[in-house]
Amino acid sequence: MTDAGKPxxxxxxxxxxxxxxxxxxxxxxxDMPVQYPDGVLKEHxxxxxxxxxxxxxxxxxxxxxxxxxxxxxxxxxxxxAAAIETLxxxxxxxLKRGAMRxxxxxxxxxxxxxxxxxxxxxxxxxxxxxxxxxxxxxxxADFALIKEKLGGRVELEILADRALIALQGPKAAxxxxxxxxxxATQAFMSMRPVMWGTSPVLxxxxxxxxxxxxxxxxxxxxAERFSRALLDHPDVAPIGLGARDSLRLEAGLCLYGxxxxxxxxxxxxxxxxxxxxxxxxxxxxxxxxxxxPELTNxxxxxxxxxxxxxxxxxxxxxxxxDAAGAKIGVVTSGGFGPTLNAPVAMGYVEAAHAKIGAQVxxxxxxxxxPAIVADMPFVPHTYYxx
Amino acid sequence: MTTRYTKDHEWVRMEGGLAVIGISPHAAEQLxxxxxxxxxxxxxxxxxxxxxAVVESVKAASDVYAPISGEIxxxxxxxxxxxxxxxxxxAGAAWFVKLKPSNAAEFDALMDAAGYAAFxxxxx
Numbered sequence: 001m002t003d004a005g006k007p008x009x010x011x012x013x014x015x016x017x018x019x020x021x022x023x024x025x026x027x028x029x030x031d032m033p034v035q036y037p038d039g040v041l042k043e044h045x046x047x048x049x050x051x052x053x054x055x056x057x058x059x060x061x062x063x064x065x066x067x068x069x070x071x072x073x074x075x076x077x078x079x080x081a082a083a084i085e086t087l088x089x090x091x092x093x094x095l096k097r098g099a100m101r102x103x104x105x106x107x108x109x110x111x112x113x114x115x116x117x118x119x120x121x122x123x124x125x126x127x128x129x130x131x132x133x134x135x136x137x138x139x140x141a142d143f144a145l146i147k148e149k150l151g152g153r154v155e156l157e158i159l160a161d162r163a164l165i166a167l168q169g170p171k172a173a174x175x176x177x178x179x180x181x182x183x184a185t186q187a188f189m190s191m192r193p194v195m196w197g198t199s200p201v202l203x204x205x206x207x208x209x210x211x212x213x214x215x216x217x218x219x220x221x222x223a224e225r226f227s228r229a230l231l232d233h234p235d236v237a238p239i240g241l242g243a244r245d246s247l248r249l250e251a252g253l254c255l256y257g258x259x260x261x262x263x264x265x266x267x268x269x270x271x272x273x274x275x276x277x278x279x280x281x282x283x284x285x286x287x288x289x290x291x292x293p294e295l296t297n298x299x300x301x302x303x304x305x306x307x308x309x310x311x312x313x314x315x316x317x318x319x320x321x322d323a324a325g326a327k328i329g330v331v332t333s334g335g336f337g338p339t340l341n342a343p344v345a346m347g348y349v350e351a352a353h354a355k356i357g358a359q360v361x362x363x364x365x366x367x368x369x370p371a372i373v374a375d376m377p378f379v380p381h382t383y384y385x386x
Numbered sequence: 387m388t389t390r391y392t393k394d395h396e397w398v399r400m401e402g403g404l405a406v407i408g409i410s411p412h413a414a415e416q417l418x419x420x421x422x423x424x425x426x427x428x429x430x431x432x433x434x435x436x437x438x439a440v441v442e443s444v445k446a447a448s449d450v451y452a453p454i455s456g457e458i459x460x461x462x463x464x465x466x467x468x469x470x471x472x473x474x475x476x477a478g479a480a481w482f483v484k485l486k487p488s489n490a491a492e493f494d495a496l497m498d499a500a501g502y503a504a505f506x507x508x509x510x
Contacts, residue, residue, distance in 0.1 A: 040444040041419035242418075242445050311422050311469075313442055336421040336444045343422070365424075365440065 011057035012163045012223040020238050028136035030058040033240040040242035044338040047209055047247055048379075051169035052239035053230055056208075060139025061159040061217055064146065066128040068153055076128025077120065083153040084118065084130060087146065089266065089285035091276025092130070098122035100131075100189045100204060103274050104266055105142060110287020110294075111262040112269065113145065114138040115254065117206065119191045131191065131202065133164070133215070135256045163223035168213030168247075170382065171235040176203070176214050179229070183214065188384045196226055208244065210251025210381045249344055250337045252305060252376025258316060259303060259332045259346060267294035268348065270303040270376075301329065302354040305376040306345040306362070308369055313343040314362040320349055321361045321368065328353050328360065339379045346376065389477075390493060391502035396453045397477060398493060405454055405485045405493065409441060412506050414476035418443040420469040425461040425482060432456065432485070434492050439482050441472065450482060454492035460484040 008031035017024065022033030033055065035043060046052055065071060066079040081092040090103035100119035104112045119131040134142045146156055167176060177184040180194045180203055191204040199222040207213035218226050230236050245255065254260045260269050265287065272295065279285055283292050294300075308314055313336045320329035334345030345362070353360055358373040389399045395413035399406045414420070424440040432438050432452035439450035461483050465471045472480045487493060497505060 034445075035418065039418045041421070044444070246444050312424065313422055313447065315447060336442070338421075338444060365437075 009058070011055055012220040013055040013057060013165075013227055016224050016227055017055065017238075022238070022240060025241070027241055028058055030136060032058060033238070035240040035242045036238050038237065040240070040246060041338050043237065043239045043243035044246050046237050047169045047211060047239055047243060048339050049170065050235040050237070051167055051171040051175055051213075051233070052209070052243070053227060053236055054166040054168065054239050054244055055163070055227070056166050056215065057163040057223065058136035059164055060132075060134040060136065060142065061162050061164060062132045062134075062143060063157040063159065064130045064132055064150075065155050065157070066153065067155050069128070071128035072125045073127055080128050080130055080154060083150045084146075085279070085285070087149060087286065088116075088118070089275050089279050089291070090118070091278060092118055092120075093278075094276075095120040097124065097127070098190045098192055099187075100191055100206060101274075102271075104260070104271070105134075105145065106266075106286040106291075107262055108286050109262075110265045110290035112256070112260040112264055112266060113262055114142050115256050115260060116142070117204075119204065122192045137257060159217070161220050162217050163220050164215060164217050165223065165227055165230070166207055166213060166215045167230060167236065168207045168209040168211045168239075169235075170212060172211070172213040173384065175230060175233045175236055176216075178233070185386070186384075187386065188212075196222065199226070201226075205384060208251075208253055209247040210253070210377055210379055210383075211247075212382055212384045245333075246335055246338060249333050249335060249346070250339055250377065250379040251381060252346065252378060254303070255333055264303075264348070265291050265294055265299065267291055268299040268301055268303065298351055301348045301350050303332070303346055303348055304354050305374040305378060306331065306334070306347055306360070306371045307374040307378070308343045308345065308362055308371045310369055311343060312364055312369055314345045314364050314369065314371070318345070318347075319363040320347055320353075320371075321363060322353065323359065323361070325361075325368070331362065337378060344378045345371070349373070389499060390453075390496035391499070391505075392451070392453045392496055393505060394451050394453075396450060398453045398496060400493060401484075403486070404459060405456060405487050406481050407438075407453060407483050407485060408481040409450060409472065409476055410502070411476045413448075414473050414480075417441060417448060418445060418473075420472040422447075423466045423469045423472060423482070425463070425466050426458050428458050428461060430458050431488075432458070434489075441469075452485070453496060454485070454487050455489050456485040456487040458483050459486050
């Protein structure tokens with residue numbers, strides 16, 4: 001079921017999901033696995049201890065290339081970086097070859113239109129090209145925006161012929177190393193082109209669980225065979241969107257459309273690390289008139305971690321109140337953290353309450369449940385640091 | 387001993403004049419791993435269809451409705467202390483509450499096992 005009543009889209013791994021006994025749900029217009037027979041709890045814990053395979057092929061992949069100058073030169077990289085920097089507040093120009101950054105597309109009011117990964121081509125011959133990965137629900141709008149705003153400076157090649165497969169968890173590096181020698185020592189937040197047999201693959205060391213791991217862009221035609229090859233390893237199990245959500249929540253990572261949206265700025269979203277120093281000084285990104293004062297003076301409200309004191313989860317939409325019962329914010333993501341065996345949440349609170357250790361209350365089914373403003377991530381990240 | 391069912395997937399069994407109430411194995415399976423159970427206070431009265439308890443998995447929260455009207459005389463605290471028990475034995479040891487019915491006719495109006503099985507099948 002979709003808003004438009006259109007049939008659901010399928011990823012190249014749709015048949016694989018069904019054969020593995022997945023429970024399928026609609027997500028961003030796609031028929032996606034929410035869980036497999038093991039269930040969300042076991043899938044979550046498996047990913048934290050071994051390696052979980054996620055189909056994230058619904059996300060949007062694209063190459064952005066400059067058309068202003070011949071590619072394969074530093075000038076070409078500078079040209080494509082300057083173009084995308086008109087839409088994002090991060091440092092793209094100084095990215096090294098093969099390096100990737102988390103960033104956001106901003107609207108003119110400084111609100112977040114989407115969050116995305118931007119990667120500089122790994123080879124010198126690819127200078128002038130960036131690899132973009134954006135959210136499934138936003139991809140059509142993102143790509144339309146890029147074409148509209150950057151038309152004449154760039155060409156956008158949407159990679160509808162590529163699947164995206166994530167392998168996450170402490171065993172991921174050993175499994176990927178067995179297919180792609182050198183992967184185990186590949187830098188975190190880097191990408192390189194490799195071959196899987198005759199199949200050209202983009203291997204990125206990144207993820208959305210807080211664990212070490214990889215995202216692998218594979219031609220659609222090879223996606224199922226490649227996934228099955230990974231699943232053949234005894235440490236690898238398929239993981240659905242349910243555990244993907246609880247894993248990223250424990251890792252303190254934003255889910256676009258919930259923890260970030262067009263009304264929230266990156267400063268409010270507590271992702272100010274994305275601003276490049278040069279970009280802040282220049283103030284040359286959309287919505288700078290709002291964002292620069294927020295960076296200097298602090299935002300009016302901010303995304304914080306929340307640890308409910310009891311066992312009751314506080315779900316998205318739960319009101320956050322102060323000791324007097326006055327509303328001070330709202331939960332934007334919340335549930336149960338299987339690794340912590342306790343409820344966890346994140347939400348926006350007024351700045352005065354956005355201090356680690358502050359006592360707040362969550363209105364769950366008419367009852368006021370105490371909670372503490374907590375540092376994130378809730379579960380420490382275990383990214384590869386060499 | 388007759389067990390009756392509701393369209394909201396609660397089960398009710400009469401034992402010594404008291405209604406023992408839980409959630410069906412089908413409901414437990416649909417929910418997935420239960421991580422939180424909230425039970426009502428002993429002595430509280432409910433009308434048929436009122437929110438009576440809450441059961442939550444990693445994914446979602448679900449209300450448990452009073453299948454019949456009456457007063458709570460006992461709750462199964464062990465399932466609140468260890469919610470995973472709900473998945474282990476939803477139709478037996480993981481009962482939620484015992485309720486003293488105020489209108490016996492409400493029990494008889496609920497679905498029997500065959501009726502419930504057909505209802506679940508039709509909803510697939």
